[in-house]
Amino acid sequence: MTGKIIGVGVGPGDPELLTLKALKVIREAKVIAYPSIETGESFARNIVKEFMSKDVLEIPIKIPMVESRFPSQLIYNSASDEIATHLKREVNVIVLCQGDPFFYGSFMYLFSRFAGKYPVEIIPGISSLNACSAVSQRPLCSRLESLSVIPGGMDDEAFLKQLEKEDAFAIMKVGRNIAKIKRLLEQKGMAKRAVYVSHATLPNQLVLPLAEAPETAPYFSMILVPSKDEYVIY
C-alpha cells in the first residue's frame, strides 16, 4: 500500500472555477505540491490558498522562469523524490495544476515519473481554452468543424502547416511570440477575425481584437481564431 499522487486542475485563475471535486481533495490534503517561480510564489497556489488547511505540508517545485527550462529534469527528479517519500508512508500527495493537468501542463513531467509505479489520479480542470472562449464569447467551432490547438512557440514552417487546415484555431502560450503569430495570421488572411485574450477570468483580464493586442504579451495569453467571420459578434 502506498499513497496516491493526485494531479488537480485548479482552472484558469478565478477560484470560483474550481470544481467541487478539486475543492474537496485540496481541503483534505496533508501534502500539496505546486509549480512556483524561484521566490516560491505560485499562480496555482494563489488560486486555491483560501481552501488549503493551515497545517498542510507544502512542496513548491521551483522552476526558473527562463525559456530553456523545459524539461528541468533535475528539479523534477528532486521533487519526485520528495513526493515519493510521502507516498511510501501511505500519504496522498496533491499536485496543483493551473488549468487542466494534461492540457499543456507541467504535470506531465511528474506524471511520466510516477505512472505505472504509484497510483495516479487526475482531476480535470477548466482549461485556458474553455476559459478564453467563454470570456471572449467566441464559440470556436461546432458540428463538423475541427479545432486546432497550436503552441505559439512553433517554428514558422510547422505553424503555417497547421494553418493550412480550415476551421478554427486556438494559439496557446502567445507571450513573446505575438509578433510572429500576428504576421503569420495576416499572411493567411485570418488576422481580422482573431481575438486576443490575456489573464482570462482574473481581475486584469483583457479581451481585444488581435489588431489592438499589446506588442508584448504575457505568458498567460491566447489568440482565438474562430472558423467563420460570423462567429465574431462584438
Place this chain on the structure above:
Amino acid sequence: MTGKIIGVGVGPGDPELLTLKALKVIREAKVIAYPSIETGESFARNIVKEFMSKDVLEIPIKIPMVESRFPSQLIYNSASDEIATHLKREVNVIVLCQGDPFFYGSFMYLFSRFAGKYPVEIIPGISSLNACSAVSQRPLCSRLESLSVIPGGMDDEAFLKQLEKEDAFAIMKVGRNIAKIKRLLEQKGMAKRAVYVSHATLPNQLVLPLAEAPETAPYFSMILVPSKDEYVIY
C-alpha cells in the same frame, strides 16, 4: 434593463466536476433551460438536479434524437421566444450545457440568437476532452506539440487531411462513425496508440485500447490519439 442569459457548463457527467460558480448560479436560478430528448429526459439536467431549487421554472428544449436534427431551427426559435419573455421581465435564464458551452455544444444555437441583443454570460465547464484525457490518463501533448480536435462525422477526405498533421488528435462524437474512424487511423498507422473512452467520469465509464472498442459506440464517446507511443502507459 433585462435579464441575462447564462450558458453554464455542467461538465462531463460526474456532479463533482461542477464548478463552484456553476453550482452558485444553478442554486439561485429561477428559470433553467436545458436540451432534452423528446420525453423530457435530459443528460445536463441529470447532472445538476440535486442542486436545483424545488420551485424553479424548467424549460426543456426537446430536440429529436435523429441525425438531421442540426440545426433544429424551429425548436430553437420557439425556445428563444420563451426564454426572451423571462429576460424581458428582468429574470435571468440559466441554460445548462453538458461539458463546456462553446466546445461543440448546442448552446451555440441559442447564443447566436441572443448575442448582441441581450446580456449573455458564459460559465465554462470541464469539457469532454479534458475529462477523457484525465480518466484514460493520457497526457495528449505538451510543449511545442499541436492538438487537433476532429468531429467523427467528418467525411473521409477532410478527416484524412486532418491526420496529415503530426502530433495529437482527439476525435469527438464517435458514435456510429467508429468503424470509419478505426479504418482511417489504421490506414495512417495511428490505431495502435489510440484509446477509446465512453461515458467518462460516469459509473458506466469505459476506457479501452481502440482495438478492443465496441463495434457500436454510444454518442458520448471519444478516441484519443496521443502524439507519441511513449505517452501510452498501461
